[in-house]
Amino acid sequence: NDSACTVDSYGLSCFSPASVPQLTNSPTLIVMVGLPARGKTYISKKLSRYLNWIGVPTKVFNLGQYRREAVQSYKNFEFFRPDNEEAMQIRRACATNALEDVVIYFSKEHGQVAVFDATNTTRERRISIVSFSKEKGYKVFFVESICDDPNIIAQNITEVKVSSPDYVNCDKDEAQADFLKRIECYKQTYVPLDDEKDRHLSYIKIFNVGSRYLVNRVQDHIQSRIVYYLMNIHVTPRSIFLSRHGESELNLLGRIGGDSGLSPRGHKYATALGGFIKGQHIKDLKVWTSHMKRTIQTAEHLGIPYEQWKALNEIDAGVCEELTYEDIQENHPEEFALRDQDKYRYRYPKGESYEDLVHRLEPVIMELERQENVLVVCHQAVMRCLLAYLLDKTADELPYLKCPLHTVLKLTPVAYGCRVEHICLNIEAVNTHRERPGNVDITRNPEEALKTIPDHF
């Protein structure tokens, strides 16, 4: 089977273009361009989070961090004056170091995409990056953020600059004033990507936080996906509410999967959820459920129109559907152990893996990005995948994220990440969380396998 793509230990293919397969043999260097406070770091981190979640190893190389390591303490904007020769040397050296680290990331750490988060505002700098990439065989894609709205810029500065390590010992007004002078230093030498001169480069220009985009020469699948993603994200304040369905009949019995209805306590939760949602006074809330009874019954209590998404259905446990963990240990002890060995990639026979789930949830994530206030009523494994995306958790952490029944998570994007509030609605429910047991060997005893299973009726 060696003309096929890489096959893992389960004999399973690792590919599906819902993620990015090894179509692109060359690594891709994404180069951010723009004045300070134009959202470059915001975009870098968000894009990186998305690419890693869909399975493309991506890393951000932030030049500011290199500079802070080289120049231990930041004094003031004078460092960034274009005529400050000494500083210029240091800044060039930092850029070189960052690009050296990119080479290591690609050649030794299996990276596929590197995001070079720096201003890259001069033509000279960009030309040198393009030569560097050409020499190494990397594809280059520029992402330029252009913004002339003083309100947006002021907002950015308040949210992330004033609290930056550079301004640890300054008060807000001092920091603000210095930062604005810093921007002026860059403005003097800023040359945006040019329609004519740069027509052979691959890039997207984002104007005023997304009201407008200019896209030039998309070369391949990954660049196309990056463009699609960037065109769907927004910065309008909103909250995402995640909740599982209320406790189900099968939950009570400790059985996984299936399509059962809510237990009496589950119905109570659904009512409580409705009360909580009303109390939040959320503007234009969209409610999404899966196609399964338990999420639909939960949403029914909310009294708000909801949409059903097949993509939100719980992970398909294949031959293990509707079994208890004790049943699984008895009937499929080897499978049970294999799953504990690699819970993210393990695929139930005739079922799915968490990795498959991520692939099928990608359109949900894309739509979640487009929307504003949304409540997603879903399932344990599904919620883990969504949460991993929103909170930038790795594939190793994802299958063990705690998503208990009868608890709502309210996620609000803030600065470069997401603030999470856990709201337990005080209705009792069984625990459905199974930690990774100590012994994951296929030769283990039943007791060792069943050590961490939660209680049930």
Added chain:
Amino acid sequence: MELPNMEYMMRRRCDSAASVPQFTNSPTLIVMVGLPARGKTYISKKLTRYLNWIGVPTKVFNLGQYRREVQSYKSFEFFRPDNEEAMQIRKACASNALKDVVIYFSKEHGQVAVFDATNTTRERRVSIVSFAKEKGYKVFFVESICDDPDIIAQNIADVKVSSPDYLNCDKEEALADFLKRIECYKQTYVPLDDEKDRRLSYIKIFNVGSRYLVNCVRDHIQSRIVYYLMNIHVTPRSIYLSRHGESNMNLLGRIGGDSGLSPRGHKYATALGTFIKSQHIKDLKVWTSHMKRTIQTAEHLGIPYEQWKALNEIDAGVCEEMTYEEIQDNHPEEFALRDQDKYRYRYPKGESYEDLVHRLEPVIMELERQENVLVVCHQAVMRCLLAYLLDKTSDELPYLKCPLHTALKLTPVAYGCKVEHVFLNIEAVNTHRERPGNVDVSRDPEEALKTIPDHF
């Protein structure tokens, strides 16, 4: 609490976002903009085909057709900006087209209308925007800008010279007249303006896609349209579709499952390899599903291939690995329901053709991006892909003929696709079941089994 009438609810479901759920309550009017021979009709038809396939009822309203109904074409003089009489006719045609758009949206359940005309003056566009605002329609402009004379000459040769307007002209005459027609439009052409039109939603496509300008995308459907338009290209290429070689389950008349190839199936795979080599295809990509039978087929080709889970055969749920006789025996009602609405019917614990289309959407998107591709897949999957490529309706889709051991070569040409069926002369069972006469739940077993294909 039990759900009210699950069956009814299944029909009303707004499905996964791989299609467009009823987010958009307002219909969308897509307005093409551009000089003649800039690919407006090509884009209109292709976009419409895509939107219909993903489940968004879409229709093209081509102004040229309205004009041809009212007036037989003599020469480019009709399009001179100072031709008052012609101007009146053209305005009336535009009016009629927009009236038909209203009917399409209000009485025919349309969701997207593509107004395929030059719309090259600001005045015309302003009047369309007012019209749409008054009716509560969203407007999205698609402007195609091209100044490459080779591309334009190619377009004219491909589709203009053979247009009904030039039925009685020879190629040279047609070309000369058409170029003069373009000049008429150029005199009054005002492209969408960065400043003045900054509140309009639009995409400008430059030189067949090397560059795009996207402004004010307002909703999900516009975002999908932009994504689609940015992924299509016009580089000549061919798409080859084939099922896996005959499988052991095929021989037994069983559906689904994950069996290997039969001896004849292996023969086909070898023959397919030979056929592909003889085609001397440049940079061919080969895709299979995750199932043994497609992988075994691709193995014989001696070319690297990629496995897509999305290409797996339709999941027949509780009917997996059954023969039709067994399905009739064990699930006679389901069997009848399926015959009643084969596109939407979902096997218990399985999928419907409609679900298949949703999961194949990323495959279609990647197929658009690629050039020469061979897709080795399955009967239901191939029907879905073929329906997209050949613009078949959801009623036709589940009955498209996709026999074993036959490769289809599809080559985009003009506004559609040329299809060549290549039967590789290796015998195989027939797996095609026509819709029987009686689809009633109360029918006899014989009536249900009337159209099943033979098997061992």
